[in-house]
Amino acid sequence: MRRAGDMLPIGKIAARTGLAVSALRFYEAEGLIHPIRTAAGQRQFRRSDIRRISFIKIAQELGMSLTDIRQEIAKLPDGRTPTKADWAKISRKLQAMLDDRIHQLQRTRDVLDGCIGCGCLSLKSCKLYNPDDQMRQTGTGPRIILNSPGDA
Amino acid sequence: MRRAGDMLPIGKIAARTGLAVSALRFYEAEGLIHPIRTAAGQRQFRRSDIRRISFIKIAQELGMSLTDIRQEIAKLPDGRTPTKADWAKISRKLQAMLDDRIHQLQRTRDVLDGCIGCGCLSLKSCKLYNPDDQMRQTGTGPRIILNSPGDA
DNA sequence: GTAATTCCTAAAGTTAACTTTAGCTCAAGG
DNA sequence: CCTTGAGCTAAAGTTAACTTTAGGAATTAC
Numbered sequence: 001m002r003r004a005g006d007m008l009p010i011g012k013i014a015a016r017t018g019l020a021v022s023a024l025r026f027y028e029a030e031g032l033i034h035p036i037r038t039a040a041g042q043r044q045f046r047r048s049d050i051r052r053i054s055f056i057k058i059a060q061e062l063g064m065s066l067t068d069i070r071q072e073i074a075k076l077p078d079g080r081t082p083t084k085a086d087w088a089k090i091s092r093k094l095q096a097m098l099d100d101r102i103h104q105l106q107r108t109r110d111v112l113d114g115c116i117g118c119g120c121l122s123l124k125s126c127k128l129y130n131p132d133d134q135m136r137q138t139g140t141g142p143r144i145i146l147n148s149p150g151d152a
Numbered sequence: 153m154r155r156a157g158d159m160l161p162i163g164k165i166a167a168r169t170g171l172a173v174s175a176l177r178f179y180e181a182e183g184l185i186h187p188i189r190t191a192a193g194q195r196q197f198r199r200s201d202i203r204r205i206s207f208i209k210i211a212q213e214l215g216m217s218l219t220d221i222r223q224e225i226a227k228l229p230d231g232r233t234p235t236k237a238d239w240a241k242i243s244r245k246l247q248a249m250l251d252d253r254i255h256q257l258q259r260t261r262d263v264l265d266g267c268i269g270c271g272c273l274s275l276k277s278c279k280l281y282n283p284d285d286q287m288r289q290t291g292t293g294p295r296i297i298l299n300s301p302g303d304a
Numbered sequence: 305g306t307a308a309t310t311c312c313t314a315a316a317g318t319t320a321a322c323t324t325t326a327g328c329t330c331a332a333g334g
Numbered sequence: 335c336c337t338t339g340a341g342c343t344a345a346a347g348t349t350a351a352c353t354t355t356a357g358g359a360a361t362t363a364c
Contacts, residue, residue, distance in 0.1 A: 161341080
């Protein structure tokens with residue numbers, strides 16, 4: 001029952017999500033979104049793609065790389081437009097990540113409280129950094145890692 | 153009263169802070185740390201530099217760029233080795249940033265709870281994103297911004 | 305119907321934060 | 335002494351995540 005009226009051109013999607021048009025094209029090239037094309041070759045997005053893009057942004061905010069996000073999104077149902085339940089399921093990992101991150105920051109905050117004041121601030125000697133934290137990027141290139149495995 | 157015994161070579165500092173030697177040299181080039189040199193030109197770090205580097209890492213973790221961090225560090229007393237009080241003072245901004253970040257994530261978490269479940273997830277239509285949030289990077293180049301000014 | 309938008313692709317450029325490489329010098333151990 | 339492990343510099347390379355540019359084609363607005 002859904003015809004052309006449901007579809008949105010790239011510019012509208014950009015406006016609705018706050019992403020640049022170029023970023024959306026980039027995301028398609030990266031396999032994160034899969035707009036269909038008009039006969040003339042112009043991209044047409046489903047409304048549900050807005051949710052997908054929102055998911056991408058939240059996951060990014062939590063430090064996931066686009067590669068990681070692509071993997072997560074790949075768990076969505078095959079050809080069909082994902083339902084709310086699909087998103088709820090896949091979002092559980094985000095919930096957990098949010099919780100972890102919040103706790104980590106709270107710990108940092110608490111320790112910083114006494115620790116910078118007392119003058120002992122040192123990445124190794126202080127327990128400001130929790131060693132039990134995975135899920136941060138590794139490898140070469142630019143890194144922003146505080147809790148790298150091995151710190152104690 | 154302090155002679156050479158108090159000073160540490162770059163390798164030791166790298167070991168103590170968890171940073172790579174190359175990163176420390178890079179930080180010096182960026183004006184974030186200022187080790188002195190031996191007659192032969194080798195870097196010698198003060199023990200207090202460990203605290204300085206720890207500060208840099210925490211600030212980075214909170215999303216500050218090295219440029220921002222350099223500015224903050226510039227507020228430390230001129231030539232003298234900073235005291236605990238100096239660090240405590242400059243760390244107050246980090247405390248505030250930590251608090252902001254924690255609250256932001258909590259908000260995201262709470263809204264995500266109901267919001268992804270209910271299927272309304274959309275960056276613009278949902279209040280998942282707080283518009284009252286500054287202190288995120290702007291400009292060109294790679295960006296990871298969720299709460300860019302203008303979102304509602 | 306035509307001017308102004310919006311869209312297209314492909315390729316190259318940008319930025320931050322480092323790392324790697326190449327070719328040396330210095331310092332510590334046996 | 336002489337080898338081996340740190341250090342040094344300068345310059346080039348890397349990576350992620352985009353943006354910009356160039357040169358067209360399709361739509362929309364008047």
